[in-house]
Amino acid sequence: MIIVLGSINIDLVFSVSRLPLEGETVIGPGYAMFHGGKGANQAVAAARYGARVEMVGAVGRDDFGCAALEALRGDGVGVGAVRRLDAPTGCAAIGLDTEGRNQIMVASGANALVSADMVPDELLDRAGVVLAQMEIPSEADWEFLRRARNSGAVTVFNAAPAGVLPEEALPFIDVLIVNEPECIAAAAAAGVDGRDAHACASGLAACCGIDVITTLGARGAALCRPDGKRLHVEGAAISPVDSTGAGDTFCGVLAACLDGGLALAEAIRRANAAGALSCLQRGARGGMPSALEVERMLAGDVH
Numbered sequence: 001m002i003i004v005l006g007s008i009n010i011d012l013v014f015s016v017s018r019l020p021l022e023g024e025t026v027i028g029p030g031y032a033m034f035h036g037g038k039g040a041n042q043a044v045a046a047a048r049y050g051a052r053v054e055m056v057g058a059v060g061r062d063d064f065g066c067a068a069l070e071a072l073r074g075d076g077v078g079v080g081a082v083r084r085l086d087a088p089t090g091c092a093a094i095g096l097d098t099e100g101r102n103q104i105m106v107a108s109g110a111n112a113l114v115s116a117d118m119v120p121d122e123l124l125d126r127a128g129v130v131l132a133q134m135e136i137p138s139e140a141d142w143e144f145l146r147r148a149r150n151s152g153a154v155t156v157f158n159a160a161p162a163g164v165l166p167e168e169a170l171p172f173i174d175v176l177i178v179n180e181p182e183c184i185a186a187a188a189a190a191g192v193d194g195r196d197a198h199a200c201a202s203g204l205a206a207c208c209g210i211d212v213i214t215t216l217g218a219r220g221a222a223l224c225r226p227d228g229k230r231l232h233v234e235g236a237a238i239s240p241v242d243s244t245g246a247g248d249t250f251c252g253v254l255a256a257c258l259d260g261g262l263a264l265a266e267a268i269r270r271a272n273a274a275g276a277l278s279c280l281q282r283g284a285r286g287g288m289p290s291a292l293e294v295e296r297m298l299a300g301d302v303h
């Protein structure tokens with residue numbers, strides 16, 4: 001079983017011909033509402049892939065909170081440990097351009113009140129893999145990862161959005177997933193030198209003894225192992241409609257594969273294919289695939 005501790009949002013997506021520059025207003029034809037939040041997205045990605053998933057987090061007592069819980073349940077994610085609090089449900093304003101690129105602003109709301117003690121010991125004891133990200137208070141993440149590690153779970157941490165990853169947190173992480181800017185930020189916070197994301201990932205893996213996966217967008221994903229071994233998985237040739245949630249899909253599917261007993265390299269191949277498939281539909285969760293769809297893509301049946 002996988003436990004995801006993290007954010008739950010409603011995404012308001014504004015379609016624009018191009019993303020605004022600082023201080024600029026860009027006018028588009030309309031907007032749409034989708035379910036989002038890095039934590040909830042990763043939970044759904046793992047569940048669609050076939051894993052048993054429990055979400056821990058918080059929503060408000062508002063309509064967005066009801067809708068968010070219903071959507072999670074609809075995807076088979078357990079929500080028994082999601083609290084309803086006196087704060088608005090988290091909400092993201094997402095600008096989406098015609099190439100599928102985005103710009104995101106998040107109002108944390110109830111996510112800012114999440115703490116590690118919302119994860120019951122009985123639940124944690126049953127987890128094979130745990131997954132966390134950086135859209136909730138960081139103390140909640142570190143304490144959750146510490147407890148999960150002590151209970152014997154594999155800990156996967158997605159340091160997104162980029163933030164300070166303190167040295168004290170690193171011993172509790174088995175697999176770190178970052179994009180290139182997040183990798184550079186994580187290395188700087190841990191006092192690791194590196195002239196680019198690749199050097200930062202190798203340095204982090206070696207000095208902290210963790211597996212570091214860097215997602216590279218259209219270029220795929222790279223793994224740096226503590227013993228210096230490396231792996232690069234090529235990106236799939238797709239025409240993205242919406243890249244929102246591609247990283248979350250990668251993380252959720254990776255966790256599902258590890259929970260299912262796959263080796264890290266095989267898990268990365270599947271997560272990479274799933275991330276690409278997720279870009280083919282609108283909304284953070286729109287294109288999140290099943291395990292069968294991922295296998296078809298890997299077999300070359302989906303283009």
Ligand code: RIB
Nearest residue numbers: 009036037038092245284
């Ligand atoms: O990673 C994508 C997610 O980031 C969106 O769903 C949005 O809610 C923000 O949390």
